[in-house]
Amino acid sequence: MTQQQRFNALVVDKAGDGLKAEVKQLTVADLPPEDVLIRVDYSTLNYKEGLGFANLNRIFRIFPIVPGLDLAGTVVESQSPDYKPGDKVILNGWSVGERYWGGYSQMAKIRSDFLVPMPNGMNSKKAMEIGTAGYTAMLQVMTLEEAGVTPDKGPVLVTGAAGGVGSNAVAILAGLGYEVTALVKEGQESTHDYLSALGANDFSGGDAWSTDPAPLESQKWAGAVDTVGTKVLARTLSEMKYGGCVAACGLAGGFDLNTTVMPFILRGVSLRGVDSVWCPYQRRVEAWDRLVTDIPDSALAEINQVIRLDEVPHYAKEILEGQVTGHIVVDVNA
Ligand code: NDP
Numbered sequence: 001m002t003q004q005q006r007f008n009a010l011v012v013d014k015a016g017d018g019l020k021a022e023v024k025q026l027t028v029a030d031l032p033p034e035d036v037l038i039r040v041d042y043s044t045l046n047y048k049e050g051l052g053f054a055n056l057n058r059i060f061r062i063f064p065i066v067p068g069l070d071l072a073g074t075v076v077e078s079q080s081p082d083y084k085p086g087d088k089v090i091l092n093g094w095s096v097g098e099r100y101w102g103g104y105s106q107m108a109k110i111r112s113d114f115l116v117p118m119p120n121g122m123n124s125k126k127a128m129e130i131g132t133a134g135y136t137a138m139l140q141v142m143t144l145e146e147a148g149v150t151p152d153k154g155p156v157l158v159t160g161a162a163g164g165v166g167s168n169a170v171a172i173l174a175g176l177g178y179e180v181t182a183l184v185k186e187g188q189e190s191t192h193d194y195l196s197a198l199g200a201n202d203f204s205g206g207d208a209w210s211t212d213p214a215p216l217e218s219q220k221w222a223g224a225v226d227t228v229g230t231k232v233l234a235r236t237l238s239e240m241k242y243g244g245c246v247a248a249c250g251l252a253g254g255f256d257l258n259t260t261v262m263p264f265i266l267r268g269v270s271l272r273g274v275d276s277v278w279c280p281y282q283r284r285v286e287a288w289d290r291l292v293t294d295i296p297d298s299a300l301a302e303i304n305q306v307i308r309l310d311e312v313p314h315y316a317k318e319i320l321e322g323q324v325t326g327h328i329v330v331d332v333n334a
Contacts, residue, residue, distance in 0.1 A: 003028050008332070009105035010309050012053070013064040019055050021313045032101050034109040035080045038089060040073040041124035043103030044131035045307065045315055045328040046164065047252075052098070053316035061099045067312075068103030068330070069096055070131045071110075072124035080112030088118035090288060092132045093277035104309060106332050116284050121292040128329045129300040130291050133164030134172075136276040138287040138294065140165075140225045140247035141172050143272050147245035149223035151177040154241055157204065157220070159183045160227035160252045162191040164303075164327040167198060169225040171299035174199020181221070183209065183232070191325060198299050213238040215262035223247070230254035238262070240269040249274040303327050308334040 006025040013020055028037065049067055052059035060067065075087040083089065094114040096102045101109070118127060130138075149156065156173055160166040161182035173180045182200040184191050192203055213235040220239045226232065227250035236246055237259050248271060263269040279287075303326040307315055318324050 007106035008309060009066045009107075010068075010312055011064050011066055012060060019053065019060070021053060023310050026105070026107075028107060028109075031107065031109040034100075034111045035078065036075055036083050036089070036110050036112045036115060037077040038071065038073040038108045038110060039076050040071050040103055040106055040108050040332050042072050042128035043068040043330040043332055044070040044128050044133075045312055045319065045330055046070075046132060047319055049097065049312075050316045050320035053313055054320055059098055061095075065097075066101040066105045066108070067097045068105070069093060069098070070128060071103030071108060072118065072127040073108070076107070078112070082112050083115065083117075088124065089115045090118055090122075090127050091115055092135055092284070093279070095277065104312060104330065104332065113281075116281070116288055119285075119289050119292050122288065125329070126297070126300065127288075129304045129327070130168065130295060131164070131327060131329070132276055133327050134168035134291060134295060135284075135287055136249050136274065137165050137168035137172055137225065138291050139276055139279065139283070140169060140249055140274045141176070141294075142283075142287060142290070143247040143274055144223040144225070144245055147223070147270055147272065148243070149245050151179070153222035153244075155179045155181050155202070155221055157181050157183060157224040157236060157239075158200075159224065159232050159236065160185075160250065161195055161200065162188050162325055163227060163252060165227045165249060166225070167195070167303045167326050168295065168299075169227075170195055170200050171198045171303070172295050173225070174201075175294060175296050175299070178223075186210075194302065194325060197302050209235060212258065215260040216266065219267070226250065228253040230256050231258075233257055234259045237269060237271065240267060242267045243269070245270045245272060247272050247274050249276070304329050306331050306334075
């Protein structure tokens with residue numbers, strides 16, 4: 001790629017009180033001065049970008065910005081000893097697409113210490129079908145394993161199961177032999193067939209999940225992947241079996257947590273937080289290595305839909321309005 005060759009990028013800039021997003025033709029000289037130039041194959045669209053395009057929660061911190069918190073592609077030029085032209089790479093998190101230009105572009109310049117080498121057996125399309133959602137779900141499953149939650153210990157609950165992280169968690173856990181119960185929001189029961197296809201064995205739901213639980217409810221779950229927070233997390237904790245663990249990553253229902261110490265001190269329950277954005281390099285590599293085998297391709301086909309770069313603003317709105325089931329891949333070259 002010469003300095004003058006043009007490529008497409010979705011650029012967001014301020015326009016009056018709002019934001020304007022348009023596909024523009026850029027050159028490499030327009031990209032930020034980071035040490036690795038990448039030809040991007042695919043990116044993803046997530047709830048966080050939905051917030052960004054709607055100008056909510058100050059997701060975009062610099063303007064103009066090329067959003068896109070994930071990317072997968074091939075190194076074209078590198079000033080880092082860690083990467084050479086031709087290497088396949090993955091990027092997730094590190095506030096790329098918020099404070100740094102990200103993946104909604106045919107070419108991107110990214111800091112080498114943000115990148116992970118594509119593991120053998122993975123390709124760009126599969127990596128972005130997994131995306132931050134699947135990588136976070138993998139981190140949650142690893143967290144449960146480290147807490148001693150094995151398939152023989154009993155059922156595992158996944159909350160917000162129809163969402164991006166939840167869908168991936170259901171598929172990974174089911175593939176590893178866990179008995180998975182999926183919890184979806186009231187009114188989302190139409191997703192049960194979709195979740196059964198991903199491997200869910202049973203479903204939970206109903207009014208109880210929006211009420212305050214007793215400090216200790218009857219023991220049901222050996223482990224739980226929580227993406228919802230608030231009353232859902234409080235009830236999950238009170239329903240954990242002795243010695244069980246909850247891996248919590250999200251706040252899809254709210255960030256409050258009104259609970260008691262009872263599950264912790266009388267049942268030895270643990271609550272472990274999971275963060276994907278600042279996750280250290282070695283743990284990222286471990287998670288991506290596991291994802292080569294631990295998420296079935298058939299599940300990825302169920303979970304994902306592919307959109308073009310120019311469709312991103314439309315789907316960003318849909319994702320905020322709860323119109324999207326599963327996960328969206330962005331084909332930046334379509
Ligand atoms: P999605 O919006 O795709 O999924 C969230 C799901 O939870 C939706 O199906 C939503 O339903 C459902 N939900 C919301 N409220 C409730 C409720 N009260 N009871 C049951 N289900 C509910 O989001 P993601 O899967 O991408 O992310 C999930 C959460 O994890 C988010 O809060 C996200 O910010 C966080 N996250 C954290 C990461 C980390 O590193 N810690 C990384 C990735 C995500 P509906 O659509 O109808 O509202």
